[in-house]
Amino acid sequence: MNDLDVIRRVLIAERDALSRLVDAIPDQVGELLDLLDGLAGRLIVVGLGKSGIAGRKVAATFNSTGVAAVYLHPSEALHGDLGIVSSDDIALCISHSGETDEVLSLIPHFERLGVTTVSITSRRESTLARRTHQALVVPHTGEADGWNLIPTCSTMVVLAICDALAISHLERRGFTADQFAGFHPGGSLGRKSLLRVRDLMLTEDAVPLIDYSTPLSTAIETMSSGGLGCILSRSEKDSQWSIFTDGDLRRLIASSVNLTDKTIGQVATANPKSIEAQELAAKALHLMEENRIMVLVVTEEGKNSGILHMHHVLRAGLA
Known part of the structure; x- marks a missing residue:
């Protein structure tokens, strides 16, 4: 044998x-x-x-x-x-x-x-x-x-x-998961049990956020220089954010749409996936993997307050 x-x-x-x-x-x-x-x-x-x-x-x-x-x-x-x-x-x-x-x-x-x-x-x-x-x-x-x-x-x-x-x-x-975290403060289990979205997120000041009327060409330049592979937009009247990613850009180019006369508000995705700041970062990672996305909008008390990128989670050693 x-x-x-x-x-x-x-x-x-x-x-x-x-x-x-x-x-x-x-x-x-x-x-x-x-x-x-x-x-x-x-x-x-x-x-x-x-x-x-x-x-x-x-x-x-x-x-x-x-x-x-x-x-x-x-x-x-x-x-x-x-x-x-x-x-x-x-x-x-x-x-x-x-x-x-x-x-x-x-x-x-x-x-x-x-x-x-x-x-x-x-x-x-x-x-x-x-x-x-x-x-x-x-x-x-x-x-x-x-x-x-x-x-x-x-x-x-x-x-x-x-x-x-x-x-x-x-x-x-x-x-509860919080009680479990209290007994596992060290190592990978500790990170998964204790790290919150708010510990890793980019706050609003660091978010690449532009007005929805910004020309798409300008938005692409801003996105390229930001290093996050995405940009967010909002109007003065609406506090909700929309998101546009480098993946969206590739799909637009492949569809042969004329990009010269577009604004970011016309092509960005409304109501992007979001997560509350107090949630576990491990939950955010699961949500991103489940939806095959790289960025989540972070909310606090129902208001947008930042974003969480997959890279932030991976650098924290949660994967």
């Missing part, structure tokens, strides 16, 4: 594992979401080996959505780290087999501390499922390797159900 065949086999196995999960979502997910709604402390995620690595990611996902979560290594917990646990917490214990000794050894201590326990396992009859307050039983899947030994499909299923729980919980709470 060649390399591509192996890669394809692994991906198909993991896809099929997720499909089985979709068809067998544990009935207890609603009850767990109710528990999370009433969480007064932290979500304590416990797992060992690959389940522990998955648990670290689960804790990180919940943290990013505003739910205080921490990964607790089972062995370290028995040597002092149980001190982070309180009766207000929920312990989420992950074990594919439900028989991981190190995880099971924590259950009596969680009980002693008055902690609500939830397990994720693939075996309903397992010791872990029987000893926790709630058990999310996910489909038992074989692994993707030829020996059925390497945790692959099983960890994929755990990550997927926990992602689904985190997203479902944030939607229950009405978690």
